[in-house]
Amino acid sequence: MQNTVYGAECPECATEVQLPAEAYAHEILECLECRSELEIESVLPPKVTLAPDVEEDWGE
Amino acid sequence: MTAPDLPRVGILGSRMRFEEKLIIAALEKRRIAFEWLDPRALFVTAGSVAATPGLVLNRELGHYRALYAASALEASGVTVVNTAAASTVCGDKWRTSAALVAAGIPTPTTTLAMSPDAALKALGEIGYPAVIKPLVGSWGRLVTLVRDEPMAAAVLEHIEALPSPQAHIVYLQALVPKADRDIRVVVVGGEPLGATHRTNDGWRTNVARGAVSEVCPLSDEIADLARRAAAAVGADIAGVDLIEDEEGRLTVLEVNDRVEFRGFQGAHTDIDVADRIVALLLARAES
Numbered sequence: 001m002q003n004t005v006y007g008a009e010c011p012e013c014a015t016e017v018q019l020p021a022e023a024y025a026h027e028i029l030e031c032l033e034c035r036s037e038l039e040i041e042s043v044l045p046p047k048v049t050l051a052p053d054v055e056e057d058w059g060e
Numbered sequence: 061m062t063a064p065d066l067p068r069v070g071i072l073g074s075r076m077r078f079e080e081k082l083i084i085a086a087l088e089k090r091r092i093a094f095e096w097l098d099p100r101a102l103f104v105t106a107g108s109v110a111a112t113p114g115l116v117l118n119r120e121l122g123h124y125r126a127l128y129a130a131s132a133l134e135a136s137g138v139t140v141v142n143t144a145a146a147s148t149v150c151g152d153k154w155r156t157s158a159a160l161v162a163a164g165i166p167t168p169t170t171t172l173a174m175s176p177d178a179a180l181k182a183l184g185e186i187g188y189p190a191v192i193k194p195l196v197g198s199w200g201r202l203v204t205l206v207r208d209e210p211m212a213a214a215v216l217e218h219i220e221a222l223p224s225p226q227a228h229i230v231y232l233q234a235l236v237p238k239a240d241r242d243i244r245v246v247v248v249g250g251e252p253l254g255a256t257h258r259t260n261d262g263w264r265t266n267v268a269r270g271a272v273s274e275v276c277p278l279s280d281e282i283a284d285l286a287r288r289a290a291a292a293v294g295a296d297i298a299g300v301d302l303i304e305d306e307e308g309r310l311t312v313l314e315v316n317d318r319v320e321f322r323g324f325q326g327a328h329t330d331i332d333v334a335d336r337i338v339a340l341l342l343a344r345a346e347s
Contacts (some may be wrong), residue, residue: 024076024081026076027076028075056197056201057123060318060320
């Protein structure tokens with residue numbers, strides 16, 4: 001199991017979201033409480049924002 | 061500690077996916093300093109000296125942002141891999157088809173209709189089933205298999221109603237029979253690293269749609285076609301998608317310029333795709 005050491009507040013439901021120890025900025029997480037897709041804005045200090053919706057031109 | 065004689069590399073991307081993490085790990089392993097460039101916060105003045113590293117790997121998820129960021133960085137003297145020119149071709153299905161045909165590379169019969177009405181007439185000549193694809197887009201989205209004329213007419217009415225003028229230019233392709241699996245070849249620096257089969261229950265075989273990747277032997281023919289296809293679109297790093305028809309003939313479907321390789325890497329544990337990409341960046345920096 002991954003160590004989770006940092007907590008950030010979900011902007012949707014205000015639940016504390018745990019960032020994995022090896023988290024990177026710009027990774028996508030899911031809030032386990034409200035299921036919102038979140039983007040890690042920064043690891044230190046831990047901050048998450050709502051992830052942008054998939055746009056039409058995304059992909060390879 | 062960073063080795064002093066190694067270049068500083070920029071990674072252009074708005075999302076940290078599996079592939080970007082591997083690339084960062086490969087950069088760290090070689091002690092190459094890197095800077096993450098989020099294009100959502102990037103602006104560049106043409107002719108100015110860019111504040112970014114002089115060598116940038118383009119991993120941006122959005123086609124238009126990737127394309128214009130590459131073009132803008134190049135206008136400031138930055139070397140971008142892949143180039144904006146390669147992304148222009150790869151990001152547009154018609155430009156890709158035209159480049160493949162011009163290079164004499166087998167590819168499904170493709171027709172570009174300049175209006176939905178013209179598309180319906182063209183489909184009458186192509187025959188059914190056929191495939192309507194958006195000019196720009198990935199992961200199989202909005203790719204539509206039309207089985208007969210009434211179905212095509214309905215789909216084209218929807219296309220007619222779309223607001224973008226570009227959407228009214230309709231890309232049509234004959235359906236290649238036996239398309240239950242396709243072949244993905246990852247090409248880095250002109251060298252095909254390996255191939256995978258991607259199998260799906262549906263008729264589209266994108267890994268993003270849940271296709272399973274398994275090792276495909278890299279035959280001379282597959283390697284040669286993949287190498288030529290990457291060169292035809294000018295891509296240093298390419299994911300070349302091929303398909304085999306009922307007679308066993310190989311055709312190239314498309315070339316991806318910002319290749320996702322999670323499925324490929326899972327199948328090929330003996331190939332370090334990220335490290336090969338980093339090696340290519342180093343070679344570019346030295347040249």
